[in-house]
Amino acid sequence: xxxxxxxxxxxxxxxxxxxxxxxxxxxxxxxxxxxxxxxxxxxxxxxxxxxxxxxxxxxxxxxxxxxxxxxxxxxxxxxxxxxxxxxxxxxxxxxxxxxxxxxxxxxxxxxxxxxxxxxxxxxxxxxxxxxxxxxxxxxxxxxxxxxxxxxxxxxxxxxxxxxxxxxxxxxxxxxxxxxxxxxxxxxxxxxxxxxxxxxxxxxxxxxxxxxxxxx
Amino acid sequence: xxxxxxxxxxxxxxxxxxxxxxxxxxxxxxxxxxxxxxxxxxxxxxxxxxxxxxxxxxxxxxxxxxxxxxxxxxxxxxxxxxxxxxxxxxxxxxxxxxxxxxxxxxxxxxxxxxxxxxxxxxxxxxxxxxxxxxxxxxxxxxxxxxxxxxxxxxxxxxxxxxxxxxxxxxxxxxxxxxxxxxxxxxxxxxxxxxxxxxxxxxxxxxxxxxxxxxxxxxxxxxxxxxxxxxxxxxxxxxxxxxxxxxxxxxxxxxxxxxxxxxxxxxxxxxxxxxxxxxxxxxxxxxxxxxxxxxxxxxxxxxxxxxxxxxxxxxxxxxx
Numbered sequence: 001x002x003x004x005x006x007x008x009x010x011x012x013x014x015x016x017x018x019x020x021x022x023x024x025x026x027x028x029x030x031x032x033x034x035x036x037x038x039x040x041x042x043x044x045x046x047x048x049x050x051x052x053x054x055x056x057x058x059x060x061x062x063x064x065x066x067x068x069x070x071x072x073x074x075x076x077x078x079x080x081x082x083x084x085x086x087x088x089x090x091x092x093x094x095x096x097x098x099x100x101x102x103x104x105x106x107x108x109x110x111x112x113x114x115x116x117x118x119x120x121x122x123x124x125x126x127x128x129x130x131x132x133x134x135x136x137x138x139x140x141x142x143x144x145x146x147x148x149x150x151x152x153x154x155x156x157x158x159x160x161x162x163x164x165x166x167x168x169x170x171x172x173x174x175x176x177x178x179x180x181x182x183x184x185x186x187x188x189x190x191x192x193x194x195x196x197x198x199x200x201x202x203x204x205x206x207x208x209x210x211x212x213x214x215x
Numbered sequence: 216x217x218x219x220x221x222x223x224x225x226x227x228x229x230x231x232x233x234x235x236x237x238x239x240x241x242x243x244x245x246x247x248x249x250x251x252x253x254x255x256x257x258x259x260x261x262x263x264x265x266x267x268x269x270x271x272x273x274x275x276x277x278x279x280x281x282x283x284x285x286x287x288x289x290x291x292x293x294x295x296x297x298x299x300x301x302x303x304x305x306x307x308x309x310x311x312x313x314x315x316x317x318x319x320x321x322x323x324x325x326x327x328x329x330x331x332x333x334x335x336x337x338x339x340x341x342x343x344x345x346x347x348x349x350x351x352x353x354x355x356x357x358x359x360x361x362x363x364x365x366x367x368x369x370x371x372x373x374x375x376x377x378x379x380x381x382x383x384x385x386x387x388x389x390x391x392x393x394x395x396x397x398x399x400x401x402x403x404x405x406x407x408x409x410x411x412x413x414x415x416x417x418x419x420x421x422x423x424x425x426x427x428x429x430x431x432x433x434x435x436x437x438x439x440x441x442x443x444x445x446x447x448x449x450x451x452x453x454x455x456x457x458x459x460x461x462x463x464x465x466x467x468x469x470x471x472x473x474x475x476x477x478x479x480x481x482x483x484x485x486x487x488x489x490x491x492x493x494x495x496x497x498x499x500x501x502x503x504x505x506x507x508x509x510x511x512x513x514x515x516x517x518x519x520x521x522x523x524x525x526x527x528x529x530x531x532x533x534x
Contacts, residue, residue, distance in 0.1 A: 162491050163312070163314065163316070163426070163461055164461065164462075164491045165491055165496060165498065165503065166307065166309070166316065167316055167318070167426075167459055167460055167461060168479065168481055168503070168514060168516050169498060169501060169516065170298065170305055170307045170316055170318055171305075171318055171459065171468060171479065171481075172470075172477070172479035172501075172516045172517070173298075173300075173305070174300070174305055174318070175452070175453050175470040175472075175477055175479060176477045176518070177250075177472065177474070177475055177476075177477055178249070178250045178253045178254055179246075179249070179250070179371065179373075179382075179385075179475055180475075180476070180477060180518050182253075182262075182275065182288070182398065183264075183385075183387065183396060183398065183499075183500055183501075183518060184501060184518065185288045185298045185300070186264040186271075186273055186288060186398070186499070187266075187498045187499035187500060187501045188296070188298055188307060188498075189273065189288055189289070189290045189296035189297055189298050189307070190264050190271040190273055190290045190292070190293075190296070190499070197495065197496060197497040198491075198492055198496045
């Protein structure tokens with residue numbers, strides 16, 4: 001996927017595309033599964049970065065898609081919990097019915113579905129240590145603009161992370177609690193470039209007495 | 216008149232105290248349920264991992280085959296790094312570096328390495344509370360708030376599926392209440408069985424460099440180091456000494472846990488690992504601090520604030 005398309009997806013979520021550009025992009029979504037997935041991820045990551053309060057509201061995004069398609073807002077259909085037991089699986093996931101709005105809208109609706117999916121508990125405050133400000137949904141100030149995830153920018157080479165530190169993290173993950181292990185392993189395989197800091201504030205005091213090393 | 220009112224106030228206080236205790240106990244039992252669920256259920260899901268103003272999408276497959284646990288986490292973005300954990304072995308595939316790290320778990324003292332259990336002790340360091348219910352992913356979720364009592368650990372907010380106790384969403388927060396990291400499942404399927412081939416690597420590793428820990432002679436198994444300024448509540452939960460992938464020399468590994476947070480301390484010859492700079496390092500929500508202590512390179516690593524890894528690394532002393 002080109003950087004241009006990534007920029008267009010971000011701008012689309014931010015309602016910064018012209019009608020013509022929006023229509024072009026939505027038509028592209030009809031045939032580009034990668035772009036559809038990227039749209040969903042941008043929307044979701046953006047929502048999370050904003051504290052999971054969604055701006056724009058998912059229905060706004062859907063109207064934007066519908067307008068780009070044919071100028072007529074499509075009837076909203078609520079997401080449904082997956083009913084079929086696939087391979088005997090008990091599903092907690094969700095899908096949306098695809099009928100009605102056409103492939104492009106349905107695909108983009110997947111992004112909307114993801115947004116709605118994460119938004120339903122937005123009134124729950126985040127954990128705060130004692131004395132910290134307690135922020136609820138009503139206290140949230142809407143961001144002026146959609147925050148373009150840094151993922152849209154070219155990533156730094158993942159090899160930036162030294163192998164030894166990667167090694168340490170992998171080793172550490174084996175001993176982490178169930179609560180933390182997914183986080184540790186996600187850091188190992190997912191975090192690259194922009195959220196990596198190495199060797200900051202080198203310590204001033206370095207006790208050195210090799211002969212005292214216990215053996 | 217006064218006495219009944221005082222009695223009533225005392226009763227109210229007592230009731231409030233009991234209610235708080237009960238809430239904490241309930242929260243603890245939810246944590247225990249969650250701990251069992253994430254380890255013992257079979258599931259496959261996709262989640263978004265958000266941290267430091269960026270994020271990525273990952274897929275997880277978790278298999279419990281008669282008590283034999285295996286798990287794979289695959290990054291759906293970038294180069295497609297993946298990590299596959301089996302009983303006593305972890306394989307980390309780095310397609311961008313064309314490297315496979317292979318590590319084996321070996322403990323000096325298996326008895327010391329119990330998995331964290333959510334006992335009363337945890338409440339000395341964290342305030343646990345039930346924070347209401349919410350809808351997440353079209354599911355009813357119990358929200359659990361975990362607030363640290365000092366600045367040496369992070370807080371958590373967890374949204375646990377009411378039926379399965381699986382964490383549908385989690386937030387890690389720092390001492391200012393800022394969100395350090397979020398994990399949100401966008402799809403989660405809990406299944407009866409995960410086929411073994413679902414744990415196979417998705418990357419063809421032919422031609423990759425495999426870094427395996429070399430065999431080393433057995434040693435006494437004695438822990439030689441201790442941490443002088445260990446933040447309250449942290450205790451030694453595991454200790455190993457052995458080879459680490461890519462190093463010819465033994466590395467001592469101490470693990471400290473407060474029941475929720477875990478800090479690893481790696482101790483080795485500084486000349487064998489020159490690539491890791493001294494000072495703070497950060498990888499997503501994980502902080503590390505590396506320093507030379509008594510001629511050994513000491514690196515503390517954990518999902519804890521910077522001052523915690525620094526305090527632990529710099530206060531390492533011989534036993």
